[in-house]
Amino acid sequence: MRRITARGALVALLMGVLATPCFAEKAGIGWKETIAAKSGKAKTLAELAKMYDSSSCVECHQEQHEQSQKSIHSRSIFGTARTAMTIMTTIENGLMEEPYSGVKSPKDVKVEHLMGCAKCHLPQLRDAEDSVAQELVSTLYSWKDAKKKKDKEAVAKYEEKLKSVSINCLICHNRNAITHKWQDGYPKAGVVYGSKGGDHPADKFPKMAESPIMSEAIQCGQCHGLGPNLELDEPTQCCTSYGSYLWAYKAEVGQQSCQDCHMKKSKLGHNIQGYRDTAMTDKAVDFNVEAFGYHWRDGAQIAPKAVVKVEMVNRSGHSIPDG
Amino acid sequence: MPVPQQLARGDRMGRGPYEKSGLIEDTGLPPGKTVKERFDIMYPLTEVEESGKTVNKPSAYDLDVEVKLWYLPFGTPNGDPFLWREFSKTVSISKSGK
Numbered sequence: 001m002r003r004i005t006a007r008g009a010l011v012a013l014l015m016g017v018l019a020t021p022c023f024a025e026k027a028g029i030g031w032k033e034t035i036a037a038k039s040g041k042a043k044t045l046a047e048l049a050k051m052y053d054s055s056s057c058v059e060c061h062q063e064q065h066e067q068s069q070k071s072i073h074s075r076s077i078f079g080t081a082r083t084a085m086t087i088m089t090t091i092e093n094g095l096m097e098e099p100y101s102g103v104k105s106p107k108d109v110k111v112e113h114l115m116g117c118a119k120c121h122l123p124q125l126r127d128a129e130d131s132v133a134q135e136l137v138s139t140l141y142s143w144k145d146a147k148k149k150k151d152k153e154a155v156a157k158y159e160e161k162l163k164s165v166s167i168n169c170l171i172c173h174n175r176n177a178i179t180h181k182w183q184d185g186y187p188k189a190g191v192v193y194g195s196k197g198g199d200h201p202a203d204k205f206p207k208m209a210e211s212p213i214m215s216e217a218i219q220c221g222q223c224h225g226l227g228p229n230l231e232l233d234e235p236t237q238c239c240t241s242y243g244s245y246l247w248a249y250k251a252e253v254g255q256q257s258c259q260d261c262h263m264k265k266s267k268l269g270h271n272i273q274g275y276r277d278t279a280m281t282d283k284a285v286d287f288n289v290e291a292f293g294y295h296w297r298d299g300a301q302i303a304p305k306a307v308v309k310v311e312m313v314n315r316s317g318h319s320i321p322d323g
Numbered sequence: 324m325p326v327p328q329q330l331a332r333g334d335r336m337g338r339g340p341y342e343k344s345g346l347i348e349d350t351g352l353p354p355g356k357t358v359k360e361r362f363d364i365m366y367p368l369t370e371v372e373e374s375g376k377t378v379n380k381p382s383a384y385d386l387d388v389e390v391k392l393w394y395l396p397f398g399t400p401n402g403d404p405f406l407w408r409e410f411s412k413t414v415s416i417s418k419s420g421k
């Protein structure tokens with residue numbers, strides 16, 4: 001009888017351990033107060049969307065919401081469809097061809113495999129279980145299949161699902177609002193990080209706190225890259241604009257931040273754009289051309305020519321093109 | 324455009340994010356630096372008889388010059404090209420003179 005009781009207790013203890021959020025312990029203080037640590041890892045895409053659900057922001061921040069919906073950040077996994085396609089290319093031409101990745105087919109893809117893309121396109125995927133990586137991959141392939149079959153209804157359904165998770169308010173204003181977590185603390189659940197602290201009249205986010213980096217370039221630099229992501233077991237590289245900003249612009253040219261040009265001077269606010277918007281492109285490049293003709297002489301031969309002199313100055317804070 | 328190195332080794336360019344690591348060169352416009360390009364375009368010539376001699380004369384005295392600054396996201400004009408700036412001018416040369 002006693003043995004049965006002990007076994008029952010052991011089973012209960014094991015169940016308790018399994019039910020605890022599966023996050024690796026961190027060395028720093030306060031990480032258990034983050035949204036991810038409090039919620040536990042998401043098991044489905046819907047759970048991940050709910051974990052970082054920013055729909056409650058819209059009621060008071062309508063303008064910023066409408067702006068952000070025009071930005072590709074609001075569909076960061078789908079992109080212009082090119083992002084969705086590139087993730088599948090990464091699986092097939094990258095992961096499946098890499099002999100030590102452990103991926104023989106899309107069904108083997110785990111969160112760690114996707115972080116090469118998701119580090120920037122869906123950083124919160126780090127807060128999800130492998131089942132979410134699988135759901136994401138199967139949705140991508142279902143979307144591709146539906147497109148091939150020209151099944152518009154299915155295409156729309158899968159697109160909608162892929163757009164259910166994105167770089168939304170809470171990614172910039174909570175999850176990624178603090179880069180130096182041992183200095184500034186981990187971003188806390190229930191707190192919206194921005195330019196000031198105080199009370200915030202929202203049930204799920206009753207507090208505001210100042211993010212030390214919200215107007216600094218590093219806020220954007222978390223994703224808009226230095227070069228290869230060497231922290232990954234298999235480094236990836238997309239845009240390198242933050243590297244260009246630091247070493248080509250800040251080092252030699254100027255002191256503006258990403259936000260200065262892409263949000264403030266452009267007047268685009270949270271509709272953060274690049275070359276797709278004339279507010280950015282008109283100011284980015286000086287382009288002066290001089291053209292004239294004359295009768296050039298090659299010895300005795302008259303060989304008239306037109307001379308075209310082009311002078312360009314990139315007025316942005318990074319190499320053009322970059323991203 | 325920053326030309327990425329394939330897997331951060333050798334002389335091959337990488338294409339997908341899974342194989343891009345590092346740079347081989349950057350063909351883009353660097354911030355704050357003046358980049359100059361010069362083009363010399365020869366007028367078309369035709370051979371004509373003049374005072375019993377065969378000489379070259381321009382077959383046109385006006386050239387329509389167009390300069391376009393393109394961003395080619397896929398590296399080719401066939402894939403979603405973006406026209407950043409353009410310039411056009413008719414460049415004329417004199418029809419008389421020694």
